[in-house]
Amino acid sequence: MNREPAEAAIPAPLRFLLESGQTGREILAHPWGATPLGPLETWPLALRSTLATMLACPAAMFLSWGPEGISFFNDAYRPVFGDRLPRALGARFREIWADLWDEIGPLVDATLKGQSVSQSDLPLTMHRYGKPEQTWWSFTYSPVRDDEGRINGMICVTAETTGTVLAERARRRSDERLEMALSAGGSIGVWDWDVAADRVTADPRFATLYGVDPDLAAAGAPIDHFFSGVHPDDLPGLTQRIGQVLREGGRFDAEYRLRQPDGSIRWVAAQGRCALAADGTPLHFPGVSFDITERKRTEQALRESEDRFRGITNSIDQMIWSTRPDGFHDYYNERWYEYTGVPSGSTDGAAWAGMFHPDDQPHAWEVWRRSLATGETYQIEYRLRHRSGAYRWVLGRAQPVRDADGRIVRWFGTCTDIHDRKRAEERQAFLLALNDRLREADEPQAVTLAAAAAIGAHVGVGRAGYGEIDESGEIVRVERDWTRD
Numbered sequence: 001m002n003r004e005p006a007e008a009a010i011p012a013p014l015r016f017l018l019e020s021g022q023t024g025r026e027i028l029a030h031p032w033g034a035t036p037l038g039p040l041e042t043w044p045l046a047l048r049s050t051l052a053t054m055l056a057c058p059a060a061m062f063l064s065w066g067p068e069g070i071s072f073f074n075d076a077y078r079p080v081f082g083d084r085l086p087r088a089l090g091a092r093f094r095e096i097w098a099d100l101w102d103e104i105g106p107l108v109d110a111t112l113k114g115q116s117v118s119q120s121d122l123p124l125t126m127h128r129y130g131k132p133e134q135t136w137w138s139f140t141y142s143p144v145r146d147d148e149g150r151i152n153g154m155i156c157v158t159a160e161t162t163g164t165v166l167a168e169r170a171r172r173r174s175d176e177r178l179e180m181a182l183s184a185g186g187s188i189g190v191w192d193w194d195v196a197a198d199r200v201t202a203d204p205r206f207a208t209l210y211g212v213d214p215d216l217a218a219a220g221a222p223i224d225h226f227f228s229g230v231h232p233d234d235l236p237g238l239t240q241r242i243g244q245v246l247r248e249g250g251r252f253d254a255e256y257r258l259r260q261p262d263g264s265i266r267w268v269a270a271q272g273r274c275a276l277a278a279d280g281t282p283l284h285f286p287g288v289s290f291d292i293t294e295r296k297r298t299e300q301a302l303r304e305s306e307d308r309f310r311g312i313t314n315s316i317d318q319m320i321w322s323t324r325p326d327g328f329h330d331y332y333n334e335r336w337y338e339y340t341g342v343p344s345g346s347t348d349g350a351a352w353a354g355m356f357h358p359d360d361q362p363h364a365w366e367v368w369r370r371s372l373a374t375g376e377t378y379q380i381e382y383r384l385r386h387r388s389g390a391y392r393w394v395l396g397r398a399q400p401v402r403d404a405d406g407r408i409v410r411w412f413g414t415c416t417d418i419h420d421r422k423r424a425e426e427r428q429a430f431l432l433a434l435n436d437r438l439r440e441a442d443e444p445q446a447v448t449l450a451a452a453a454a455i456g457a458h459v460g461v462g463r464a465g466y467g468e469i470d471e472s473g474e475i476v477r478v479e480r481d482w483t484r485d
Helices: 012-019 021-029 045-055 075-087 098-112 162-182 204-210 214-219 223-227 235-248 293-314 334-340 351-355 361-374 419-440 444-459
Strands: 060-065 070-073 117-126 133-145 151-160 188-194 199-202 250-259 265-276 282-291 319-323 329-332 378-385 391-402 408-417 463-469 476-483
Touching: 012 021, 012 045, 021 045, 021 075, 045 060, 045 070, 045 133, 045 151, 060 075, 070 075, 075 151, 098 117, 098 133, 098 151, 133 162, 188 204, 199 204, 199 214, 199 223, 204 214, 204 282, 223 235, 235 250, 235 265, 235 282, 265 293, 319 334, 319 391, 334 378, 334 408, 351 361, 361 378, 361 391, 378 408, 391 419
Parallel strands: none
Antiparallel strands: 060 070, 060 151, 117 133, 133 151, 188 199, 188 282, 250 265, 265 282, 319 329, 319 408, 378 391, 391 408, 463 476
């Protein structure tokens, strides 16, 4: 076989490095002559043999050789270094792992004295990528001897177990939470259904909840025994969901009612997971059932309260709205939507401000934010867009609702149409002002000019005046008019 000149020049005892992955090639290219080890060709047989074994191993391995602890490693170990990898080969072991030396230094010393050291899930704070990270490692340190049989280094076989340790911790926390729930006094029961044998074993809490004899449940009872107490209206949906999980595997969730011996109804929430064999056959179906009767009663009471609230607010002619403590608008009664003509829910959150006249929005926001910050009553007059598209004047008011500790838990507000009253007030103010101006005029021309100026300013036009139209209706003669400057 033809070889490249550089490869052909490599002595036969060192050619194993060519077949030892990226790290083997880097060892060949490293300037060893400038290190205490000297050129590759002068290395002792023990070092070359240990390297050949390590480089061919799929497990992550590290070799520290000689009094200086010169570092070698295989391809599987490279990710362990993180951003230290470019300077790791040939570095001194103690220098490359200086930040861990308080933890591993005593283990290294013991190994170099002839002991084999083994560690499982040792916690180490690593700095592989410029910041500390908590990791766990299982590894062995073993002495390595030179050609004369003296201990001249150590070899490490390691594996990071961080993921396993964290997963185990999470599992233990989950078990602890489950145990706490189980000790809560009958609110939860545990079952394990052997699907192939059609036997459900369950603890006394589960059996009592489902009306099954606890001794029978402990020994294993057919699944039908536990279905017998399910409310007839809920049974079809429950069996359909269970059938789906038996076919497909995976997670099971359901809420349904159980009839009790005294005729009462209890609500349960069942959660489980069905494991399937390789051919899709259901094997085991373990899970838990929670008694959620009180939660359901609370939810029902809340729904009834909300229904009463909506019935009351929708029977009132005023527009009524409500917000969360932070001012997020989450409720409007039917009068609001009838008045504004917007779709239901379109003004939730901060979208309500878009219904105000653009000139009124900054002031309305300012007053509302001040009320949210201080808890003061919110009151303001502004123009609200009517379903006709016109803006009409309304009076907005809101009061905070506080809990026993004085914290605001909700705001309730109203909007009252005051447009006609506002226009009447404006007309009255206009007439009073006009009367005052006319009293000051002492000649007819001054009177007409004052009246034209007042009317023009009031209705917002650019020109106003008094004139005569001839009999043909085609000519208008304006004696004097007012023009906006």
